[in-house]
Amino acid sequence: MFSRLRADIRCILERDPAARSAWEVITVYPGFHAVVLHRWAHACWTHGFKWPARFIAHVARGLTGIEIHPAAKIGERVFFDHAMGVVVGETAEIGDGCTIYQGVTLGGTSLYKGTKRHPTLGKNVVVSAGAKVLGGFLVGDGAKIGSNAVVIKPVPAGATAVGIPARIIPSKAGESADVAAPQKFSAYGITQDDDPLSQAMRGLIDNAAGQEHQIALLWQAIEKLSSQPGTQGLRALRRSARRELRGGEADAADRQVERVLAPCCSGRVHRPPGTPLRECPPAFGLLLDFAAGSTRCPVHEGTP
Structure with a gap:
């Protein structure tokens, strides 16, 4: 005791x-x-x-x-x-x-x-x-x-x-x-x-910062590419896409792009004709696929 x-x-x-x-x-x-x-x-x-x-x-x-x-x-x-x-x-x-x-x-x-x-x-x-x-x-x-x-x-x-x-x-x-x-x-x-939650948060922040840096580099490269009218690579991409989407499928794809671009062309986003494609963010990604070789919005100016 x-x-x-x-x-x-x-x-x-x-x-x-x-x-x-x-x-x-x-x-x-x-x-x-x-x-x-x-x-x-x-x-x-x-x-x-x-x-x-x-x-x-x-x-x-x-x-x-x-x-x-x-x-x-x-x-x-x-x-x-x-x-x-x-x-x-x-x-x-x-x-x-x-x-x-x-x-x-x-x-x-x-x-x-x-x-x-x-x-x-x-x-x-x-x-x-x-x-x-x-x-x-x-x-x-x-x-x-x-x-x-x-x-x-x-x-x-x-x-x-x-x-x-x-x-x-x-x-x-x-x-x-x-x-x-x-x-x-x-x-x-x-x-x-360290608290595992704080470790995870720091990892997410570091990952997001790395992704932002990569996106910035990609944006610069795309902007540089889109500012060069008549680029052979873009025209080749356009021709390849047209070959893959034959006949009515290609026309349907063009109409789908126009529907996606409707907000850009309905007055909600004011943009004078001839504005470079890089200044039309809603259309930017899709236009690179369906309007390769053009540096202008196809809904305003038409596709080549």
Whole structure:
């Protein structure tokens, strides 16, 4: 018993730089008081003294602001830091070396009695302020739960869960053992890894910038090409297209182009006759296919 108390005091001195002495921890740390009182309540519960167990838990809640069901299982060296408003449900299990901050809920999503409704935390898990871990699943050893995260699915060992609902940031290769080690303790579960959503957003932005650059280069090339009337390559493309679209098909294609170009020629886009094709954006792409060799809108000036 006393060895467990010494381990609990030592873990608080290691993780809280504000703790100055063992005497201070014993007398004025509500997280320490909550763990000690819970052990008494849990002993009563396991020996069949349900009401005394609930009464001790009720007193502990009033003294510390931490509500722990007497049936919950808590390991050694567990530290409730600034833990006002923490709720630990009946079937919850907290492994050795865990740290839980204020406003955390280890809750359930089921109303069925006799089932595993609350989460199990592995060893050296850090649950940051305001986080909600809901459901009867496992949070692996050395995992971190970010502040205000809502976790509704298992978290692998060494991973970090952030956001609402929580997204999983996998641990780096070979890092799990280090994360679980006491010397690697991270206050409030702070990690240097990027949020996967921010990584994806940065990738999309970089990709869009690259596409804009490529489009600008293509536009310059097309503009240069369209400004050269009588270009043999464009005329050859026109002849090839006419050969492929024989007879009525070619005429139908021309009529389709005219329908597509109707907004350009109905007064909604004012453009004097003879305006170069590159200044007629609605028609630009289609005209390169169907009016190759021309630098003017075929609806206004006709095709060659």
